[in-house]
Amino acid sequence: MESTMSNSVSNGVVAEIITSDVKKKVGLNPRNGFVSMGGLLNNLKPKIVSGDFGYILEDVPHMSDYIHHLPSSTNPLQYNPAYSVVKQYFVDHDDSVAEKIVVHKNSSRGMHFRRAGPRQRVYFKSDEVRACIVTCGGLCPGLNTVIREIVCGLHHMYDVKAVLGIVGGYRGFYSKNTISLTPKVVNDIHKRGGTILGTSRGGHDTKKIVDNIEDRGINQVYIIGGDGTQKGAAVIFEEIRRRGLKVAVAGIPKTIDNDIPVIDKSFGFDTAVEEAQRAINAAHVEATSIENGIGLVKLMGRNSGFIAMYATLASRDVDCCLIPESPFYLEGPGGLFEYIEKRLKENGHMVIVIAEGAGQELLSESLHSTDQQDASGNKLLQDVGLWISQRIKDHFSKRSKMAINLKYIDLMYMIRAVPGNASDNVYCTLLAQSAVHGAMAGYTGFTVGPVNGRHAYIPFHRIIEKQHKVVITDRMWARLLSSTNQPSFLSTKDVIEAGKTENLLNC
Ligand SMILES: Nc1ncnc2c1ncn2[C@@H]1O[C@H](COP(=O)(O)OP(=O)(O)OP(=O)(O)O)[C@@H](O)[C@H]1O
Numbered sequence: 001m002e003s004t005m006s007n008s009v010s011n012g013v014v015a016e017i018i019t020s021d022v023k024k025k026v027g028l029n030p031r032n033g034f035v036s037m038g039g040l041l042n043n044l045k046p047k048i049v050s051g052d053f054g055y056i057l058e059d060v061p062h063m064s065d066y067i068h069h070l071p072s073s074t075n076p077l078q079y080n081p082a083y084s085v086v087k088q089y090f091v092d093h094d095d096s097v098a099e100k101i102v103v104h105k106n107s108s109r110g111m112h113f114r115r116a117g118p119r120q121r122v123y124f125k126s127d128e129v130r131a132c133i134v135t136c137g138g139l140c141p142g143l144n145t146v147i148r149e150i151v152c153g154l155h156h157m158y159d160v161k162a163v164l165g166i167v168g169g170y171r172g173f174y175s176k177n178t179i180s181l182t183p184k185v186v187n188d189i190h191k192r193g194g195t196i197l198g199t200s201r202g203g204h205d206t207k208k209i210v211d212n213i214e215d216r217g218i219n220q221v222y223i224i225g226g227d228g229t230q231k232g233a234a235v236i237f238e239e240i241r242r243r244g245l246k247v248a249v250a251g252i253p254k255t256i257d258n259d260i261p262v263i264d265k266s267f268g269f270d271t272a273v274e275e276a277q278r279a280i281n282a283a284h285v286e287a288t289s290i291e292n293g294i295g296l297v298k299l300m301g302r303n304s305g306f307i308a309m310y311a312t313l314a315s316r317d318v319d320c321c322l323i324p325e326s327p328f329y330l331e332g333p334g335g336l337f338e339y340i341e342k343r344l345k346e347n348g349h350m351v352i353v354i355a356e357g358a359g360q361e362l363l364s365e366s367l368h369s370t371d372q373q374d375a376s377g378n379k380l381l382q383d384v385g386l387w388i389s390q391r392i393k394d395h396f397s398k399r400s401k402m403a404i405n406l407k408y409i410d411l412m413y414m415i416r417a418v419p420g421n422a423s424d425n426v427y428c429t430l431l432a433q434s435a436v437h438g439a440m441a442g443y444t445g446f447t448v449g450p451v452n453g454r455h456a457y458i459p460f461h462r463i464i465e466k467q468h469k470v471v472i473t474d475r476m477w478a479r480l481l482s483s484t485n486q487p488s489f490l491s492t493k494d495v496i497e498a499g500k501t502e503n504l505l506n507c
């Protein structure tokens, strides 16, 4: 077994010798050591530090990696009356968060990320900071809370006064005026849904964005958005590093679908699940009030069915949950129609929850398949809710003698336009503060997020290399199946395939 060596570790500067074994383990191209992102090789060379018993730290970049003799100063937080009393307020330079916490007696210590939080030394003077915040991609409950807490965190913890809001997503950097964000301006915004800055898809022009960052004298960039946004943030960071600018780039992961890997869950997800309960309840009331009533609720979830799965588990009124990860079929033994008939005969009603990305392969078979994309290149999905409603109605009117009453509730946008709930608001505060502490401490090219309950700084490439999906051979999906009693719709071949995917995801 080859070993790894870290030559020096000081102030986040790591010179590393990484063997091909470790390169493979951390997802690098074994020949050149570069990160492989979506088939593209880029120049992001991960900072790997190894320790005893198979300990690996996948560190995040620091501005001092490419700007030499970068001055630092004592963290002003230690003079802040609110924080100065906290014992061990500063995070130890060596603190890290384990990626996997279920281990065996003889297993190696495995992969770790740098623990988030305030550091003893900062690399920006308060009056030198000119920060900006941008929100990109779809809406998500809690966006305004993150904006609020970045502004207030910078202001109250680090006495930073200059914070700009970039309007309308990435393209706003070069096509719109900025707005000035102060604690007063953002005071109430967490009570509102959406984002006060506006958002957009597409329009990511790296050169124009970084030119604009330079022209405006911005030196901290806070980027809130999903997987696409974090890919955009990674290339902005690379360009900034290429130009040698003293600019920290921090990503805050946002996705209502909970499809971002590594982190425990994304903000807004809990609120969305809670919001879905009201619609599932309405569907249940409708279904139980009429003979052979079927309540069908469509929820968001383009490639990942977490919202549908958790909303189903939370509600207990759902008889069938259909998600993108679990293929299903309509006709014949073991199919959806047979199950609906059985359920209606048993209970006289049923509730179906469907994620927007479920059954897309069935839709393309029966409808004219379109390959349309949104401005960011995401595939535009056909409306599976309308389609399946019609198929169920057709089936029961033509082929079965059972008269059904189907009510379709399309909840898509209802669950994401609301403000964050209490727990999401607290979560958003931690994310925002972690991002602020990281940027002030000179870290850059990172995303913040909880890993096994502890907030960590995660290199961009780990967030964007794959999507987090429901694993249908996992215990959570089994819990769902046993709660709804729906058929798994899986053949042995499907189970083997799902197992292979899971192994790939875990390796
Ligand atoms: N590979 C990429 N490189 C650079 N920019 C990208 C990339 N992918 C997406 N972006 C940019 O990121 C922004 C948001 O992307 P997208 O619309 O896919 O939403 P998202 O961040 O994935 O959020 P969500 O999917 O949760 O709505 C867009 O402005 C888009 O141009």
Ligand SMILES: O=P(O)(O)OC[C@H]1O[C@](O)(CO)[C@@H](O)[C@@H]1O
Residues within 6 Å of the ligand: 137, 138, 139, 201, 226, 255, 256, 257, 300, 301, 302, 356, 374, 416
């Ligand atoms: O906002 P748009 O462009 O309609 O996109 C909707 C998509 O955004 C998401 O909410 C992700 O942010 C998906 O669940 C959904 O498919």
Ligand SMILES: [Mg+2]
Residues within 6 Å of the ligand: 137, 226, 227, 228
């Ligand atoms: Mg996305």
